[in-house]
Amino acid sequence: MSSVPEDLKYTKSHEWVRARPDGTVEIGITDHAQHALGDLVYVEVPDAGRVLVAGEACAVVESVKAASDVYAPLAGQVIVGNSKLAAEPETVNTDSYGEGWLMRLRPAPGALEAAALMSPADYRKVLDAEGG
């Protein structure tokens, strides 16, 4: 059973969003997503300063098998991408909600409220429906 921490918000495409005290957000992929992908061997994160619209493909995670896009859960500007993942992509497998974060974002005004994010309970229902 995949881990779904209570303090995060989620998307149907298996990203998580952590609201930080300074008003920025941290974004990554869920435990379910990393498990479905398998051993990650390459992660491409966006450059600082890049402006994202909600739903835009903004990062790539590649396992041995395949490349998958990561979609921006909300609109905003990239503060920093997790540069450690270039050399240690497997961190996303071992700590998807912690050291395996992909990017930090300053949300566009009102974007966090406007984003179609799910509660942990609703995300668990999505996983149940997928048989995961």
Add this chain to the structure above:
Amino acid sequence: MRGDAVGRQTPLFKLHQELGARIVDFGGWDMPVQYGSQIGEHHAVRRAAGVFDVSHMCVVDLTGARVRAFLQHLLANDVAKLKVAGKALYSCMLNERGGVIDDLIVYYLSESWYRLVVNAGTRDKDLAWIRAHAAAFAVEVSERADLAMLAIQGPEAREKAAQLLNAADAAAALALESFVGRQLGSWFVARTGYTGEDGFEIMMPAQDAVSAWRSLNALGVASCGLGARDTLRLEAGMNLYGNDMDENTQPFESALGWTVALAPAARGFIGREALEGIVRSGSPAKLVGLLLEDRGVLRSHQKVLIPRLGEGEITSGSFSPTLERSIAFARVPCATGPKVQVDIRGKLLNARVVKPPFVRRGKSLVTDSEGTQR
């Protein structure tokens, strides 16, 4: 994770599920892609031993007084090279245009009995093609659906697999030379594989497969899925049918020229005229190995850009767990030099042209730009 469509299943399917395998469709078969970590399974084969279920592959027995003449007509390689009983030969089966219908292994068992192992995804068209041409030679074509096949591969594979046999059969199995098989009791044990490591492929009655697999696990042989099989064969420089060649590509542009026996000139195999035409005019393309020098992962269908010569295409690409960088096969113009670029999501990354295999018997064969072994 998957829909309701049920594919064909091997005698080991329930055991794969019990072992926690992730099951995927492969050529119409429900097959294990991995049990745990795909990279872990890959390393198990390079460093110790792993077992693969390859029962989805199609074993076909050919019998008849004129079976040798039939195979000399059917195959681009020449079974006349097979002089010792049990000896195997790798060959392409071509259409009249020289396109590859399938690649296969043929075993010489006796003057009137040969055995083919063909790919799972091409089974139906292969059997139809073989039967259509066998009639004129009065050769009987029998699919051996009663057999399961296990591939046990890795530096410790033969020694582990031999422990499944009685003492006399174990000694006989361990005495097999490379690319030779032998019937030992109800099992056909061959020193062949698709990983670049030593090992056996064992064809056995379907009802033996589960207990054999469990015994191998108990001996420390890792269960390995098709995911690891693909990265192992890519490192080993071995083609995958449907990716690296198909009916629209010929052997000379698929790094398979070495499997075409044009001598003796009198042997009129299917596709020969087309291949002779290509030899006269020169093949426009070739299949090469690529080593990605930048970070990223090469994948099939990515575009390869060659200075002044145009474009090529990756046919198979992945991350190499042994080299810890990305490798690929690519079909490129024949005059392609040592440096190319690959278009990955709009970025041009640098790759070096190398001659496969990348890895053999656990060792990297790739040199860095200064020519020293990595």
